[in-house]
Amino acid sequence: MAGIETDYLIIGSGAVGMAFADTMLDEDPDAHITIVDQHAKPGGHWNDSYPFVALHQPASYYGLNSLPLGNDQIDCTGPNKGYYELATGTEICAYYEKVMNTRFLPSGRVTYLPMTIYLGNSRISSILSGKESAVNVRRKVVDGTFYNTSVPATHTRKFTVAAGTRIAIPNDLPGLWKRPDEIPAHYAILGAGKTAMDAVVWLLRSGVAPQDITWVRPRETWMFNRANTQFGPEFFEQAIRSQISLMQAAATAQTADDIFLTLEKTDYMLRIDPDVLPTKFHFPVTSHGELDLMRSVTRVIRKGRLTGIEPARMLFPSGDETVPEDTLFVDCTATAVSVRPTRPQFEDGLITLQMMHVPLVALNASVAAFLEANFDTDEEKNTLGEVSPFVDSTLQYPLALLTTTMNRVRWSMSKPISDWLSTKRLDPTGPLIASLPAGDPRFALLGEVQEATRAAIPNLHRLAAMAAAPAQG
């Protein structure tokens, strides 16, 4: 690994690092890129995911601009029936590997160093040999690890597990067929995020009865209705109308919660239990089919985060809960995305890839590469791509929505950016709008979006300030 010289040293070959590299290859034909990752293959956390994982958004706008992911087919069976296909984890990993082997490496402009750790200060270390070396970075280090994705297979548990307690991660569940003696009578799903939802849906679809599942949900979450995340031509009107209803809710809300409650009335936002107000929002996407399955589990424990498990017992600060003797605990408590303080995206010698348009991680990294390649100063790039916080609680949503909205306004007013986005598959709306023939009556709907957006911006400022107020006091 001695003597590596490169223009951009990208840390991480996950969705973010790969999307940055993919766009940079097109936008700056002179740039040389080096990608380091501790994983053996590109794809980041998808390499460690459970066998039944899939995207929760349509595959049609995930991945990279240079290659479609999936076939843009509409599912005709299962709980995603009627909507664009969701790529599986295996498909996603194969996709990134294919792009690495058929585009990145043959370009002669990418050096890929798997099984390699970035140590900081442009130094890297081979995991297997332990050899350390310095990389001469001519332009910038690109940090593609900001979201610090944490999945069950790699995370560190924050609760104790007493000896003799049966615990698994979702990755273990499909292998139960090989161990019939170990099939439990009851499952306790620990966690309320997308991984837990996937595990519950998978167990139910695999034949487990709802009464044989206990679900520990420390916080309830709002979810997007997948019906509104479809951006193919046949969904145009629904997609644009949902954008209008989002902006109308943002314009009239008295509190952040109001945005979600108003959108629930139009079937835009969903929650599992209509009697409990969610406080969490990590942008999960679900369908009514999945929601019906999740609602069938009625043994729900809402006592915050557990501190430990023992055979047939769960420990919470507010008191213990029992479960049947032969319970398999399924650890779905990994946080998926860690919320960290944001920083400017473009700094001297460093690009820290973050959100500009929540929650489209791949689009964001691709736009960041476009800004880097096509604009001169870091100040200009940071102005065009203001960083949004990654949302954890519902309170943070107004600021994220405001930042996204303002960035989209800036991008629409910049001809180079809007021309570029209109041809890029990672932007769900750009190519869709560009495909409308001149004089199409659906342009009127776009006018309604603009009007609703103008009305929403002042209230979003107010709601964002309200959310920030206690921290300032």
Ligand SMILES: Cc1cc2nc3c(=O)[nH]c(=O)nc-3n(C[C@H](O)[C@H](O)[C@H](O)COP(=O)(O)OP(=O)(O)OC[C@H]3O[C@@H](n4cnc5c(N)ncnc54)[C@H](O)[C@@H]3O)c2cc1C
């Ligand atoms: C179950 C699940 C489903 C999801 N579904 C969706 C979805 O439908 N749509 C969506 O937009 N998002 C989804 N997400 C969010 C997901 O986090 C992002 O889509 C995306 O995969 C994150 O990519 P990343 O590159 O930021 O992180 P990662 O995939 O974690 O990639 C970062 C890489 O950096 C490497 N790395 C970190 N530190 C170092 C170091 N010091 N040296 C070397 N390498 C390092 C890691 O090994 C890793 O390979 C989902 C997440 C989960 C967990």
